[in-house]
Amino acid sequence: MGGCFPCFGSSNNKETGGGGGGGAVGAVKELNRKDSAKDGSIAQSHHVNRVSSDKSKSRNGSDPKKEPAIPKEPTAHIAAQTFTFRELAAATKNFRPECLLGEGGFGRVYKGRLESTGQVVAVKQLDRNGLQGNREFLVEVLMLSLLHHSNLVNLIGYCADGDQRLLVYEFMPLGSLEDHLHDLPPDKEPLDWNTRMKIAAGAAKGLEYLHDKANPPVIYRDLKSSNILLDEGFHPKLSDFGLAKLGPVGDKTHVSTRVMGTYGYCAPEYAMTGQLTLKSDVYSFGVVFLELITGRKAIDNTRPPGEHNLVAW
Template sequence: MSCFPCCKSEVESPSFRGCSKKVSKGRRTFKSLAAAMSLKTAVKTLNREGNQGTREFFAEVLMLSMVNHPNLVKLLGYCVEDDHRVLVYEYMANGSLENHLLDLDKDKEPLDWETRMKIADGAARGLEYLHNSADPPVIFRDFKSSNILLDENFNAKLSDFGLAKIAPKEGENLVTTRVMGTYGYCSPEYAATGKLTSKTDIYSFGVVFLEIITGRRVIDTAREPEERNLIDW
């Protein structure tokens, strides 16, 4: 991983914007482009409003510098200059699982069952590596369909490690003062107590697997009240 030089004029230049496109929603902006690195990359620029984003930025750099697995997105480099924070990743041609599962364009075919199971298996392998093989082990803490990216062959890779935490040592408890994650995917035990374990991620995986097999959002306010929460339904 490299630390790239960058400046405001480059990040906000018409040429940067012109060769990029927005590919995901959220507090921060994802852009894909053919960079000067001679390979296709994905660039994430930090939303500079608030300190939480800065903490997540450095957490992501730290976590991705410690892990390496085929089912984790690769961080190629980053930039820290003045108030600019930029992350450079490998390019994932097929976007996120959410794009194909829950935000599918009308002109596109739904994922077939073989591809869905391939994605679920890849995501599970990524989690298994974080929990059991990474040194030190890592709790992802924000496992959801929008954080599962897909390459040109629909191989799944976990992304967005801004909320990840190093797992506690055996016999120790990790209790967070603030419960972080995404509503609907967060385990009830973690939400109630703040106690964080690898089982928190396993619960979230189960929620995503339900989305994979049903094609429904975990929380869908467009449905009837009794059908809005996929877990209860």
């Protein structure tokens, strides 16, 4: 298989405990460092578009509750499989329109079937001129290779042939939470309350894993209803980790970074200062929870003045 990144170690060993390579951790840290060195300001954006827009307890000590989701052992390796562009073109019938699941500022997502295994997958083909650049692509591959939880989408592999950038995920048959909350067709029943609370609890468990079990902690930075995908039985999984960052460690309370996220979900203190904390994700979760309770969009410009922003309303 082709398309490996130079910074990835090659290994046939699978990490079963959410582990990854020390080199991979270093790569994530380097990408985060470069991101933090850039200044940015928040601007309004809609739906899938990104805006370019504390833990008070020390994390130095050993904590038996912590899982080594991002261990620092240099002998561990990335587990993501590599695919050639030809393989993924065959899986999606040359990216035919009937295989298209959705599209946005990042590119398009197709349903496909891997010829080698017969597995049904979702193939995310990044727009070379889109909002998700090479840095975000690298972060997503690294993060999802290192993090494993039942409420995080499973990354099967990736393709980096030439200038093509594609990600291969497990297929989530029920689409996104957004699909079941907003702009429903007349014949589609709204989610019942038990299902809504089940989705909220599952998304919270995914965040808990990122914040409290991953080591070092991970700030998701893009929690929204369109990024919560639903498996059979409405089992929720967080997806799209292109904006994720390693969180503060030791006695640090935040990481400083350019402001990125989605308008309507982004925590105001982060938008104003660029200081990112674990609580920034909690704010975004609160917005999603409001969506679940009210059935309203985070940002809806079709509503009367003063009601556009769900939180402000």
